[in-house]
Amino acid sequence: MKAKVLKHVVIYTGESKISDGYVRFTDKILDVGPVAEYQAQAGDDVEILRDRVLVPGFIDVHAHGGYGFDAMDGDPDQINTMAHKMMTNEGVTTLFATTMTQSNANIDHAMEGVKAAAAKNPVIQGVHLEGPFISATYKGAQPEQYIKDPDTNLLAHWNELSGGMVKLITYAPEDPGSQAFEDYCLSHGIVPSVGHSNATRAQMLHSKATHVTHLYNAQREFKHREPGVTGHAMLEDNMYCELICDGFHIVPDMIKLAYDQKGSHRIDLVTDSMRSKGMPEGESELGGQKVFVKDKQARLADGTLAGSVLQYPDAFVNVMRFTGCSVADAVQMSSVNQANEFGLEHKGYILPGKDADMNLFDGAFNLKTTYSFGEENHPEA
Missing domain, CATH: 3.20.20.140 (Metal-dependent hydrolases)
Incomplete structure (x- = not known):
């Protein structure tokens, strides 16, 4: 399965804040960290998203x-x-x-x-x-x-x-x-x-x-x-x-x-x-x-x-x-x-092994995109 990568986003993992971060995921979170630590892998679908905030679903x-x-x-x-x-x-x-x-x-x-x-x-x-x-x-x-x-x-x-x-x-x-x-x-x-x-x-x-x-x-x-x-x-x-x-x-x-x-x-x-x-x-x-x-x-x-x-x-x-x-x-x-x-072991965090459930906001905290098990969704117009 091809992995998706979001780069240059502010990420709140549930444990810490990453001011210039990346997250790599399929239906699960594969990697997350500072952009400086990102190592490109063949087949990655990379999206640059500056001025965006990513939080757990x-x-x-x-x-x-x-x-x-x-x-x-x-x-x-x-x-x-x-x-x-x-x-x-x-x-x-x-x-x-x-x-x-x-x-x-x-x-x-x-x-x-x-x-x-x-x-x-x-x-x-x-x-x-x-x-x-x-x-x-x-x-x-x-x-x-x-x-x-x-x-x-x-x-x-x-x-x-x-x-x-x-x-x-x-x-x-x-x-x-x-x-x-x-x-x-x-x-x-x-x-x-x-x-x-x-x-x-x-x-x-x-x-x-x-x-x-x-x-x-x-x-x-x-x-x-x-x-x-x-x-x-x-x-x-x-x-x-x-x-x-x-x-x-x-x-x-x-x-x-x-x-x-x-x-x-x-x-x-x-x-x-x-x-x-x-x-x-x-x-x-x-x-x-x-x-x-x-x-x-x-x-x-x-x-x-x-x-x-x-x-x-x-x-x-x-x-x-x-x-x-x-x-x-x-x-x-x-x-x-x-x-x-509630013991939802695969939820609540943007960390490796967790479900890729994430919300992407703009700088004014308008919801732009929701990832549910890695699938991209957008609010209805």
């Missing part, structure tokens, strides 16, 4: 849908199209297709659909099961009639239907049955994530959750006499925190507070996007509920935020703008942490 572990499609639709072809558009338009080279609180039959259908889609599309690397094991107090845009207590047997059933693809689950650890539920997760490679939860700090200290779903949103708030879910996430070093950096779900000052407290090594940037992402404003749908999209916000009729229409490159740029963090820190939060947390 983005990993979104919380995205319900976009471009008119949703994981809950359960249609493999549509899920594949959705994942492909997220890759080409946003640089999401690894996706956890995310479900929501719905009937058992609808979640069954979604599990089967994602499994079939992933068999054809390796961008889909997992399932994030958001609900139905959550608290009605903090249901957000999750339909209350389908909420239930943690059920290990039901989780095992869905994990089996998905082909073992459940990698992350959002649940309320204060509810009955959560300890056995958590034990199942940990023994099956599923990260337990507290979210849509009314748990107190004391209850969280007895939980095995190591991740928090959309920090600040749909959870017991941080207060001076009760830290709640948000305070627990801020205080515990082992907790990874999802941030939706659209400026609406969390105001910029609170994003900076989370960054200052957690640092770049414990934050996962997510979109929590729904089917209206990438579509014209107007009426849409989420879990059988009407959603209205206006001014880059998706809300239910009562004003409740209903997922987002956030595109991943905007999250990447926004976190730098809101916190003042470096490009390397943004790479940590968009690729490296997710690869490390």
